[in-house]
Amino acid sequence: MRMTRTFIPTLRDDPAEAELVSHRMLLRGGYIRKLTAGIYIYLPLMQRVIHKISNIVREEMDRSGAFEITMPVLHPAEIWQQTGRYYDIGPELMRLDDRHKRPMVLGATHEEIVTSLLRGELRSYKRLPLNLYQIQVKFRDEIRPRFGLMRGREFLMKDAYSFDIDEAGLDIAYQKMVDAYKAVFKRCGLETVMVESDTGAMGGKFAHEFMVIVDTEGGEATILSCPECGYAANLERAESIPVNGPAKTEEAPQSYSPVETPNMKTVEEVTAFLNVPARKLVKTLMYRAGEKVVAALIRGDRQINETKLSNAAGVPMVEMLDAAGVEQATGAPVGFAGPVGMRADISVIADEEVKAMINFVVGANAGDRHLINVNLTDFRIDKTATIRSAEAGEYCPRCRKERLISRRGIEVGNTFKLGTKYSKALGATVLDEAGNERLLIMGSYGIGITRTAQAAIERFHDDRGIAWPVPIAPALCHLVCVNSGDAALSAAADKLYDDLQKAGIEVLYDDRQERTGVKFADADLIGLPWRITVGAKGLASGMWELKARMADAPEMVLAGEIIPRLLAILKSES
RNA sequence: CGGGGUGUGGCGCAGUCUGGUAGCGCACUUGGUUUGGGACCAAGACGUCGGAGGUUCAAAUCCUCUCACCCCGACCA
Numbered sequence: 001m002r003m004t005r006t007f008i009p010t011l012r013d014d015p016a017e018a019e020l021v022s023h024r025m026l027l028r029g030g031y032i033r034k035l036t037a038g039i040y041i042y043l044p045l046m047q048r049v050i051h052k053i054s055n056i057v058r059e060e061m062d063r064s065g066a067f068e069i070t071m072p073v074l075h076p077a078e079i080w081q082q083t084g085r086y087y088d089i090g091p092e093l094m095r096l097d098d099r100h101k102r103p104m105v106l107g108a109t110h111e112e113i114v115t116s117l118l119r120g121e122l123r124s125y126k127r128l129p130l131n132l133y134q135i136q137v138k139f140r141d142e143i144r145p146r147f148g149l150m151r152g153r154e155f156l157m158k159d160a161y162s163f164d165i166d167e168a169g170l171d172i173a174y175q176k177m178v179d180a181y182k183a184v185f186k187r188c189g190l191e192t193v194m195v196e197s198d199t200g201a202m203g204g205k206f207a208h209e210f211m212v213i214v215d216t217e218g219g220e221a222t223i224l225s226c227p228e229c230g231y232a233a234n235l236e237r238a239e240s241i242p243v244n245g246p247a248k249t250e251e252a253p254q255s256y257s258p259v260e261t262p263n264m265k266t267v268e269e270v271t272a273f274l275n276v277p278a279r280k281l282v283k284t285l286m287y288r289a290g291e292k293v294v295a296a297l298i299r300g301d302r303q304i305n306e307t308k309l310s311n312a313a314g315v316p317m318v319e320m321l322d323a324a325g326v327e328q329a330t331g332a333p334v335g336f337a338g339p340v341g342m343r344a345d346i347s348v349i350a351d352e353e354v355k356a357m358i359n360f361v362v363g364a365n366a367g368d369r370h371l372i373n374v375n376l377t378d379f380r381i382d383k384t385a386t387i388r389s390a391e392a393g394e395y396c397p398r399c400r401k402e403r404l405i406s407r408r409g410i411e412v413g414n415t416f417k418l419g420t421k422y423s424k425a426l427g428a429t430v431l432d433e434a435g436n437e438r439l440l441i442m443g444s445y446g447i448g449i450t451r452t453a454q455a456a457i458e459r460f461h462d463d464r465g466i467a468w469p470v471p472i473a474p475a476l477c478h479l480v481c482v483n484s485g486d487a488a489l490s491a492a493a494d495k496l497y498d499d500l501q502k503a504g505i506e507v508l509y510d511d512r513q514e515r516t517g518v519k520f521a522d523a524d525l526i527g528l529p530w531r532i533t534v535g536a537k538g539l540a541s542g543m544w545e546l547k548a549r550m551a552d553a554p555e556m557v558l559a560g561e562i563i564p565r566l567l568a569i570l571k572s573e574s
Numbered sequence: 575c576g577g578g579g580u581g582u583g584g585c586g587c588a589g590u591c592u593g594g595u596a597g598c599g600c601a602c603u604u605g606g607u608u609u610g611g612g613a614c615c616a617a618g619a620c621g622u623c624g625g626a627g628g629u630u631c632a633a634a635u636c637c638u639c640u641c642a643c644c645c646c647g648a649c650c651a
Contacts, residue, residue, distance in 0.1 A: 009584090011584095011585060011586095012586090012601075012612065013585060013586050013599095013600070013601095014586085015585070015586085016580090016586070016587090017644060019645080036642085037642085037643065037644090090649085092649075092650075109651095138651085140651080142649080142650065142651095143575080143648075143649050144645095144646095144647090144649080144650095146644085150651085151650070151651075155651075157651075209651090220650090220651090317649090319648080320648090410651095411650095412651085414651070446651070447651095448651050451651060482609075482610055483609050483610085484609095485609070486609080514609095514612090515609060515610090515611085515612070515613060516610045516611060516612095517609095517611035517612045517613085518612050518613095519610095519612095520610080520611045520612085521611065521612050522612090524611090535610060536609095536610080537610085545610095
């Protein structure tokens with residue numbers, strides 16, 4: 001690739017629209033351009049990165065025994081109506097009509113499509129197990145696209161679907177995908193952590209996410225992990241053994257009484273005013289859970305975990321009541337809700353920790369008033385569950401020895417054990433050995449291709465630009481001719497460019513009539529792993545300068561040795 | 575959808591309050607000088623000031639409506 005012949009529109013200034021480093025560098029480095037909110041054009045350099053990642057994914061998927069297909073982007077709405085996701089997913093599913101006014105959707109994922117394919121084609125268990133995958137554009141009409149490729153509306157994803165006759169088969173298929181994923185990310189040069197996750201809207205019973213640990217603001221998710229035993233889960237799902245238990249367990253329960261707390265709405269205000277620690281207070285959070293209203297009780301110093309709460313409430317999603325809703329439900333303004341005398345039609349879900357508390361503070365369901373010395377016998381609890389978020393510094397729920405640490409990560413892959421949700425809805429069955437009709441047991445497995453690319457940048461960069469890992473870099477080396485106006489230098493660089501290409505080494509050749517500083521700055525920004533500089537000093541000595549992207553200083557290498565060196569690097573790093 | 579903000583040449587912005595016919599830096603074109611970390615001189619090209627309507631002798635600027643984009647929140651890979 002000669003820079004004068006391809007299209008790499010680098011930007012000198014940061015575009016105003018980009019917040020995240022990785023997003024800024026994609027824009028500035030001439031990798032992508034935005035078409036409209038959340039929808040991007042992939043320029044030549046980006047396209048090469050996509051190919052690199054896709055090829056690695058393809059090789060590992062094929063090796064695992066899966067087969068590549070391509071499914072349509074545009075689907076008839078009918079299939080989505082049959083599984084119910086047409087109604088469940090909501091506006092995120094892009095809907096449109098064709099010219100005959102037939103309702104269509106843009107594929108947000110392809111469970112419906114593969115399942116409907118196989119329901120018509122698979123008759124016998126002898127065809128199983130089967131795993132089909134594709135690398136395809138997905139469309140999700142995100143409420144709020146942001147962070148460039150990380151939360152776009154249109155993105156590239158590898159999605160695989162496994163089909164088995166029984167759970168044992170699914171376990172094997174799942175493990176194969178987990179192994180393939182570990183191999184994929186390792187080959188991409190990315191360290192990932194596999195964490196347990198909630199299944200969410202996908203349905204199913206068991207799921208993992210593969211996170212690239214970035215520990216930057218780009219890390220969208222918090223992961224709690226145990227350095228001792230390897231336990232890891234995202235914040236939604238993580239469990240923990242608390243370090244500081246109830247305040248004083250041996251305290252004698254007293255009978256409660258009201259106190260005036262004028263305008264004290266927050267835990268901080270109330271505890272400061274009453275001079276008690278936050279863990280002697282129970283906060284009552286009012287949620288809408290489907291048709292019902294629930295009151296969630298957690299200790300004052302804890303954070304509610306809405307995923308855990310919705311699981312406990314048995315609904316897909318909970319939503320915090322607004323001020324008017326709280327007032328209607330409790331008869332008091334926000335900040336004064338409490339479980340004592342809670343309306344009978346509101347179910348009370350208490351966090352496990354609350355059960356150990358004695359003589360605590362709660363809201364009085366009346367303005368400017370709290371109750372002190374409240375005990376569990378003073379109110380009704382319909383259900384007890386862990387509904388608080390685990391915190392860093394608490395003990396690991398598995399080994400119980402080490403304390404959990406918190407890290408920030410970007411999800412690049414996920415695996416779901418789906419079971420029969422889709423095969424049941426669409427009637428996808430096969431006959432088993434005994435001649436009985438059996439529903440297909442499914443799994444689905446995704447890798448965000450474009451997202452992985454951006455996660456890699458978020459992980460590997462410095463203040464000057466990207467620093468790609470060799471296996472997914474758009475090219476191995478960046479050949480800079482210091483002065484393309486100088487005939488002798490330019491000829492030497494041309495020759496090296498030809499030789500590199502003949503040797504099968506991918507090279508981006510900066511043959512522009514630009515000042516050296518401009519070329520170096522662009523090379524750092526674009527971030528290829530190696531830079532070769534052809535300059536006047538080298539012309540005399542027969543040596544060119546070779547520099548690794550993150551190295552402090554270059555080294556001088558004999559012209560004839562550059563290609564063998566790079567070939568050796570290629571061999572060891574990909 | 576709620577809250578906040580921005581739309582002016584390819585990019586980054588000033589000008590809007592106080593109306594007078596559009597400006598700066600970078601990029602771009604041509605010529606020249608330069609050439610190892612974002613050069614210099616000279617000459618140029620590029621704008622329906624997001625769109626529609628209105629007020630006015632006169633609108634980037636005031637009014638009404640509308641669209642797009644960005645940030646915070648809910649949602650999510």
